[in-house]
Amino acid sequence: MSQLALRPGRWAGRLASPAWFQRYGVYAAVAVLLLFNAAFTDHFLTVDNLRTQLVQVAPVVIVALGMALVIGTEGVDLSVGSTMALAAALLPLYLGYGLVPALLVALLAGVVVGVVNGTLVAVVGLQPIVATLALFVGGRGLALVIADGQLKQIANPDLLSLGSGQVAGVPVVVLIAGVLALLVAGIVHRTTFGRQLVAVGGNRAAAGLAGLPVRRVLTGVYVLCGVLAALSGVLATARLTASDPSALGNLMELSAITAVVVGGTPLTGGSVRVLGTVTGALLMQLLRATLVKHDLPDSTAQMAQAAIILVAVYVARERRSR
Amino acid sequence: MAPPEAAAAAPPEDTDPAVPPAVLEAIGVGKRFPGVVALDDVSLTLRQGEIHALVGENGAGKSTLIKVLTGVHRPDSGELRLHGQPVSFARPYEAQQAGVSTIYQEVNLVPLMSVARNIFLGREPKNRLRLIDFPRMHREAAELLAGFGVTADVRRPLGSLGVGTQQMVALARAVSVQARVVVMDEPTSALEPREVETLFRVIGELHSRQIAVLYVSHRMDELYRICDRLTVLRDGRLVHTGDLADLDRMQLVSMMLGREVAEVRRHGVTGFGEGHRADREPVLTATGLSRRHQLDDVALQLHPGEVLGLGGLLGSGRSETAKALAGALPLDSGTVTVAGRRLRRLTSAAAIRAGISLLPEDRKAEGVIPGLSVRENIVLAAMPRLSRAGVVSRARQDRIVEVFMKRLRIKASSPEQKVGELSGGNQQKVLLARWLCLEPRVLLLDEPTRGIDVGAKAEVQALVDELAQEGLAVLLISSDIEELVEGADRLVVLRGGAVAGELTGDRVGEAELLEVLAAHGPGAGGGTSGDTAPDEAAEEEQG
Ligand SMILES: Nc1ncnc2c1ncn2[C@@H]1O[C@H](COP(=O)(O)OP(=O)(O)OP(=O)(O)O)[C@@H](O)[C@H]1O
Ligand SMILES: [Mg+2]
Numbered sequence: 001m002s003q004l005a006l007r008p009g010r011w012a013g014r015l016a017s018p019a020w021f022q023r024y025g026v027y028a029a030v031a032v033l034l035l036f037n038a039a040f041t042d043h044f045l046t047v048d049n050l051r052t053q054l055v056q057v058a059p060v061v062i063v064a065l066g067m068a069l070v071i072g073t074e075g076v077d078l079s080v081g082s083t084m085a086l087a088a089a090l091l092p093l094y095l096g097y098g099l100v101p102a103l104l105v106a107l108l109a110g111v112v113v114g115v116v117n118g119t120l121v122a123v124v125g126l127q128p129i130v131a132t133l134a135l136f137v138g139g140r141g142l143a144l145v146i147a148d149g150q151l152k153q154i155a156n157p158d159l160l161s162l163g164s165g166q167v168a169g170v171p172v173v174v175l176i177a178g179v180l181a182l183l184v185a186g187i188v189h190r191t192t193f194g195r196q197l198v199a200v201g202g203n204r205a206a207a208g209l210a211g212l213p214v215r216r217v218l219t220g221v222y223v224l225c226g227v228l229a230a231l232s233g234v235l236a237t238a239r240l241t242a243s244d245p246s247a248l249g250n251l252m253e254l255s256a257i258t259a260v261v262v263g264g265t266p267l268t269g270g271s272v273r274v275l276g277t278v279t280g281a282l283l284m285q286l287l288r289a290t291l292v293k294h295d296l297p298d299s300t301a302q303m304a305q306a307a308i309i310l311v312a313v314y315v316a317r318e319r320r321s322r
Numbered sequence: 323m324a325p326p327e328a329a330a331a332a333p334p335e336d337t338d339p340a341v342p343p344a345v346l347e348a349i350g351v352g353k354r355f356p357g358v359v360a361l362d363d364v365s366l367t368l369r370q371g372e373i374h375a376l377v378g379e380n381g382a383g384k385s386t387l388i389k390v391l392t393g394v395h396r397p398d399s400g401e402l403r404l405h406g407q408p409v410s411f412a413r414p415y416e417a418q419q420a421g422v423s424t425i426y427q428e429v430n431l432v433p434l435m436s437v438a439r440n441i442f443l444g445r446e447p448k449n450r451l452r453l454i455d456f457p458r459m460h461r462e463a464a465e466l467l468a469g470f471g472v473t474a475d476v477r478r479p480l481g482s483l484g485v486g487t488q489q490m491v492a493l494a495r496a497v498s499v500q501a502r503v504v505v506m507d508e509p510t511s512a513l514e515p516r517e518v519e520t521l522f523r524v525i526g527e528l529h530s531r532q533i534a535v536l537y538v539s540h541r542m543d544e545l546y547r548i549c550d551r552l553t554v555l556r557d558g559r560l561v562h563t564g565d566l567a568d569l570d571r572m573q574l575v576s577m578m579l580g581r582e583v584a585e586v587r588r589h590g591v592t593g594f595g596e597g598h599r600a601d602r603e604p605v606l607t608a609t610g611l612s613r614r615h616q617l618d619d620v621a622l623q624l625h626p627g628e629v630l631g632l633g634g635l636l637g638s639g640r641s642e643t644a645k646a647l648a649g650a651l652p653l654d655s656g657t658v659t660v661a662g663r664r665l666r667r668l669t670s671a672a673a674i675r676a677g678i679s680l681l682p683e684d685r686k687a688e689g690v691i692p693g694l695s696v697r698e699n700i701v702l703a704a705m706p707r708l709s710r711a712g713v714v715s716r717a718r719q720d721r722i723v724e725v726f727m728k729r730l731r732i733k734a735s736s737p738e739q740k741v742g743e744l745s746g747g748n749q750q751k752v753l754l755a756r757w758l759c760l761e762p763r764v765l766l767l768d769e770p771t772r773g774i775d776v777g778a779k780a781e782v783q784a785l786v787d788e789l790a791q792e793g794l795a796v797l798l799i800s801s802d803i804e805e806l807v808e809g810a811d812r813l814v815v816l817r818g819g820a821v822a823g824e825l826t827g828d829r830v831g832e833a834e835l836l837e838v839l840a841a842h843g844p845g846a847g848g849g850t851s852g853d854t855a856p857d858e859a860a861e862e863e864q865g
Contacts, residue, residue, distance in 0.1 A: 192709045199702055202691035209650050209688050210703040210756065211674035270693040 057285040058177040062232040064259035066225030068277040073201040074269030075128035082139025084233030084249030089147040099158035110230025118219030143245035163238030185274040201269030342370040351400035357735030360386040371532040378555035379775040380747025381733040393417040423501035433481025438463035485512040505536045611656035618820040624795040631810025639819035648680035649673035677763030692742030726755035
């Protein structure tokens with residue numbers, strides 16, 4: 001280990017290497033973006049603005065955490081946006097019994113979605129993209145049926161305070177997202193479930209031969225993803241102060257996948273980068289905010305995001321071919 | 323095969339007729355990876371028309387040297403010369419264009435593409451419209467492979483063939499390009515004896531066409547059969563280069579391991595000791611194992627303290643039997659009983675709980691998880707036992723990992739190094755450690771010493787011996803007949819998925835085994851046909 005001579009040439013080489021870039025590129029990008037804004041954007045690095053950015057990104061972060069787990073198993077979950085809608089549609093029906101029962105019902109919907117997805121993938125053996133497509137389409141339809149296609153105002157004060165409340169100046173949604181990120185990181189790195197998840201993603205045949213409960217792990221991963229998506233749906237609804245199953249969570253699957261990929265988790269499975277995922281979501285959020293502040297149209301923001309995704313995918317590909 | 327003098331007898335147009343000109347040279351090459359110096363000032367000269375052995379322990383740097391020679395890695399220092407001119411290959415493709423053709427240790431073809439496409443990748447025959455001329459490509463591929471004793475349908479995806487056949491395809495590809503140098507990194511480790519003969523015939527042809535061959539193998543007898551000169555690496559350094567005829571086997575082994583000749587001699591060449599005394603009562607009884615097209619009513623018993631060898635040719639159902647016992651192959655019928663308790667559901671998890679461990683044959687596809695560390699690969703199967711309430715205990719893992727890394731002499735920069743970065747032999751040891759740390763009652767070893775160096779091979783064999791003495795029941799599958807016969811106390815011979823005979827006591831011998839194999843004439847097991855798919859079929863059902 002003492003041979004890791006830190007000659008300058010070596011360092012320069014390392015900075016440019018795809019491996020380094022996949023690992024730390026996302027942090028560097030966020031730092032660059034913050035520096036840029038500090039210099040060129042008025043009122044960007046203010047507490048208020050940063051708080052707004054964090055509140056806006058929190059639902060994406062929560063969904064992306066679940067997505068990172070699924071992608072770690074070489075899968076993908078397209079149904080997260082629909083799951084959010086489903087949770088949003090169920091909430092107002094049960095709020096009469098209080099926040100906790102309504103919340104439990106919404107999360108239960110996430111569990112059910114996860115069980116269906118997990119069963120299709122792990123037991124039936126469908127490709128994840130196909131398996132989760134079913135609920136991507138069907139989930140939102142079901143949500144609209146449940147909600148009668150209506151937007152419903154939320155009046156429950158407990159739920160509303162979940163959306164707009166603060167603890168010591170930190171918005172509750174941000175706090176929840178932070179705690180969940182820590183929790184997911186703990187699961188991935190410290191629990192048998194987490195390590196088995198990574199092993200299954202790394203080499204499923206080998207994991208099976210080593211006696212790992214492959215099906216149970218896969219199902220569990222989709223359930224976790226579903227629950228996180230449902231929770232995100234609840235929080236987003238609380239912030240909107242209305243349940244809007246037709247629009248809530250639209251394109252969320254893409255935002256989440258983007259956050260995961262940009263954060264350096266390979267689509268080929270076998271590794272989950274939790275902090276990277278959180279930072280990836282943050283990067284996309286800050287980028288959009290920066291461009292908006294400079295009065296660039298939304299289409300430009302989308303193109304900038306596309307460019308970042310391309311870079312991330314390219315870097316991952318480079319690394320694999322070594 | 324041509325003895326060394328033959329090379330010298332055909333005088334090339336050089337000033338010194340005894341020394342043919344150098345084709346490919348590495349001069350003072352160095353290569354480091356984070357935490358390891360893989361090559362340190364290594365030089366190697368490959369002369370025209372010679373068959374040059376490159377030997378050394380696992381992790382000595384053989385594959386790394388080959389990768390540096392063929393443009394996979396850039397050397398950190400030193401230079402390469404081709405026909406005396408300095409060269410640097412940016413990519414393997416450039417090396418190939420320059421006439422250096424390589425078969426890497428891990429078969430690196432495209433499993434989803436057809437066999438023919440793989441052979442002609444990058445130089446497909448074109449028709450008048452500049453499109454790939456498929457009929458011609460298929461015809462030429464089939465003709466080429468026929469010369470290698472492979473009769474598989476060239477339109478099938480490569481991945482559907484057995485490992486050995488894939489290796490032969492890689493060989494055909496490497497040889498069919500117009501090469502001046504052919505580099506082979508452990509080409510025989512996945513081959514059956516018959517295929518090895520084909521390989522040697524091909525090498526003989528290369529030799530007579532004055533093509534230089536760089537040949538890596540851990541099998542001593544092969545080296546002495548075909549090689550003229552050799553280069554020995556140890557810990558990334560050059561320790562010897564010269565004519566093979568000047569060294570005897572003991573000297574060679576001692577040079578590779580860096581130990582005294584006397585010490586090596588004392589240990590012997592295979593690590594197996596005397597036979598064992600097995601218990602009367604079997605620990606494992608299998609009856610009526612059947613699966614369509616693969617296994618036909620196989621029955622066997624394993625006793626504590628014995629090593630049962632499983633003999634047979636390619637496709638005879640040895641790996642399938644082992645997999646079936648370990649619950650990794652869905653069966654049509656059959657029972658497995660361990661210590662008097664019949665396994666109700668035959669799954670990998672149930673078998674492992676009952677104390678059955680299987681070291682699978684295909685290390686890359688079914689064994690290592692390349693992105694995880696050595697530590698995590700070792701504790702993979704034992705993880706639930708090393709955890710409390712679902713939370714892993716690093717302290718307990720570290721203790722076990724340390725013990726096994728020492729006991730098996732696993733060479734890694736640290737337990738946290740990724741397994742994918744280890745040399746092939748060390749990956750195999752990691753897998754062995756994964757199973758041994760479960761403290762199994764029954765150990766099923768499918769080609770346990772494949773790709774392992776002589777030193778480690780003897781160690782693994784000695785370990786198997788020791789484990790059997792401690793009362794473990796071991797099932798041994800090996801395409802190395804010497805290993806099988808010396809290691810086993812009893813032999814069950816399979817043919818076409820059924821038990822063809824059993825050899826016990828004094829009858830456990832090479833001649834007797836060959837007799838049983840031959841007694842049935844040219845049966846299902848003959849030849850390297852493409853229909854070695856049973857293994858693959860099994861893998862597909864793993865998912
Ligand atoms: N890509 C890599 N990253 C880090 N270390 C590596 C890498 N490739 C090889 N090494 C290290 O370099 C050393 C030499 O490995 P190499 O594969 O050349 O051994 P080998 O002689 O071919 O062994 P074997 O007989 O087991 O195939 C080993 O210690 C290995 O761990
Ligand atoms: Mg090697």
